[in-house]
Amino acid sequence: MFSLRWKLVSTYLLLIVMVLVLVSTFFIRTYKDNAINERKTSSMAEANIISAQLRPNIMGISREYTRNYINRIIRQKSIDIDSRIIVTNKNGDVLVDSYDSMLEENLIEQVEVSRAVQGYSSYGEYYLDDYGRVMYVAVPIRYNGDVIGSILISNSLNSVYDDIQDIKGKIFGLAMTSLFVTTVISFIFADILSKPLLKLNSSIEEYTLGNKDVEIDVSGNDEISNLGYSINDMIRKLSQIDKRRRKFVSNVSHELKTPVTSVKILAETLIHTNEYNKELYDDFLGDINSELDRLSHIIDDLLYLVEIEKDDLEMSYKMTYINYLIENTIGMLSRIAEKKNIDIKFNPKDNVQIMVDQDKLKQCMINIINNAVKYTPDGGHIEVDIEMGKDFLEISVSDTGIGIPKKNLEFIFDRFYRVDKARSRETGGTGLGLSIVKQIVDLHNGKINIESEVDVGTKFSIFLPLRSTL
Ligand SMILES: Nc1ncnc2c1ncn2[C@@H]1O[C@H](COP(=O)(O)OP(=O)(O)O)[C@@H](O)[C@H]1O
Ligand SMILES: [Mg+2]
Numbered sequence: 001m002f003s004l005r006w007k008l009v010s011t012y013l014l015l016i017v018m019v020l021v022l023v024s025t026f027f028i029r030t031y032k033d034n035a036i037n038e039r040k041t042s043s044m045a046e047a048n049i050i051s052a053q054l055r056p057n058i059m060g061i062s063r064e065y066t067r068n069y070i071n072r073i074i075r076q077k078s079i080d081i082d083s084r085i086i087v088t089n090k091n092g093d094v095l096v097d098s099y100d101s102m103l104e105e106n107l108i109e110q111v112e113v114s115r116a117v118q119g120y121s122s123y124g125e126y127y128l129d130d131y132g133r134v135m136y137v138a139v140p141i142r143y144n145g146d147v148i149g150s151i152l153i154s155n156s157l158n159s160v161y162d163d164i165q166d167i168k169g170k171i172f173g174l175a176m177t178s179l180f181v182t183t184v185i186s187f188i189f190a191d192i193l194s195k196p197l198l199k200l201n202s203s204i205e206e207y208t209l210g211n212k213d214v215e216i217d218v219s220g221n222d223e224i225s226n227l228g229y230s231i232n233d234m235i236r237k238l239s240q241i242d243k244r245r246r247k248f249v250s251n252v253s254h255e256l257k258t259p260v261t262s263v264k265i266l267a268e269t270l271i272h273t274n275e276y277n278k279e280l281y282d283d284f285l286g287d288i289n290s291e292l293d294r295l296s297h298i299i300d301d302l303l304y305l306v307e308i309e310k311d312d313l314e315m316s317y318k319m320t321y322i323n324y325l326i327e328n329t330i331g332m333l334s335r336i337a338e339k340k341n342i343d344i345k346f347n348p349k350d351n352v353q354i355m356v357d358q359d360k361l362k363q364c365m366i367n368i369i370n371n372a373v374k375y376t377p378d379g380g381h382i383e384v385d386i387e388m389g390k391d392f393l394e395i396s397v398s399d400t401g402i403g404i405p406k407k408n409l410e411f412i413f414d415r416f417y418r419v420d421k422a423r424s425r426e427t428g429g430t431g432l433g434l435s436i437v438k439q440i441v442d443l444h445n446g447k448i449n450i451e452s453e454v455d456v457g458t459k460f461s462i463f464l465p466l467r468s469t470l
Helices: 004-053 063-080 110-116 160-211 222-273 278-308 323-338 358-374 421-424 435-441
Strands: 084-089 096-097 122-128 132-143 146-156 318-319 345-348 353-358 379-389 392-399 447-453 457-465
Touching: 004 063, 004 084, 004 122, 004 132, 004 146, 004 160, 063 084, 063 096, 084 110, 110 122, 110 132, 110 146, 132 160, 160 222, 222 278, 278 435, 318 323, 318 358, 323 345, 323 353, 323 358, 323 379, 323 392, 353 358, 358 379, 358 392, 358 435, 358 457, 435 447, 435 457
Parallel strands: 345 379
Antiparallel strands: 084 096, 084 146, 122 132, 132 146, 318 353, 379 392, 392 457, 447 457
């Protein structure tokens, strides 16, 4: 496996090598072109100077005196500019050669010379086995507009190529050093980068292995630290969900266990009763029946809660007369209210029509008003009000009941939570009613407010958005 470190290091090295090759190629090419051009220009200038100097004398070369004069000039110049200088007549026959007089009086067939005697300056670069790199420059010698000969200067380029070789060596040294430095730096850098990633990874592995309380220790705010913070958040959330799930399962089991145990005891008692006693049997069977009712009530509520907590739940919003919906709900609960001699008053100020999921809102109102009836002593009063606000419709249910102590308020929406378990059991409560209310109001993007005073009463208000964000 290629670790991050190796990937980083090799990427850096590749980049450095590429840059070095490009830069040094460009540099060497430029250096070489400049150096050779400079040589060419200066040789050309020298050749022109010599050509001008010889112009008046070249015709008289057959004379001993003139010949010696020309020879002297050429040989001195040759030493001065460290080049071989050849002078030809207009046919290309060598008149003077600064290096080797053997060539004199012979035809020279160098292409630069043929161009020069035709009247053009010319230049050429060659590789000779004996001398290495050389450069030829030739210019015509003119007299009264006619070409009467040519000057050829040949010049070794070996020093230029030696210099280039030298530069290449230095660049190579530099390249090696910078590669080494880059390697070291990128190793350190890669280490700095990969350490926190390794830490993240080992924390996640630890979490996967079952330690639900891992907390990655992160600091700073670069991308990797942010990843760390996000993972910590995620772990916290997952742990929360996990805890809630465990609590829920344990609550459900407990809630279901209670009625089942009661039924079991009642049934066993009946089995072990020796004589048949109709009254006892009826009594016990009645108890068994109501325990089973409780059980099925809990299961119904649970199933309903699961249903409305589904992620892909579809709400069916309809324009609804809220007055009618509330009257209807109160009607459904009037019998149990009458039994306790509690009157339920509905005081609508407006005739309100808004978009809601009718069935769900009705279930919500049943749960709230049912609670009001359940937790209000005989002879109490309940009032239901609706009031249009600017953005919300407020529906409130006030009772003259037992109230809810301040310290219990924050828990009453928790599943299975009751302030007084025994009392709630007596009245057939499951502790799920308000969880359902909360979920339904949330689904409508609404809000809930409770005001309560012990032994005075409770006001339960829900706020539904008028232009609901559907
Ligand atoms: N109107 C109210 N007056 C007093 N207490 C209330 C009222 N409504 C709810 N409660 C308290 O909140 C608890 C949770 O309510 P809920 O979820 O509906 O469960 P339950 O099945 O017990 O009615 C109740 O057990 C009760 O203690
Ligand atoms: Mg209830």
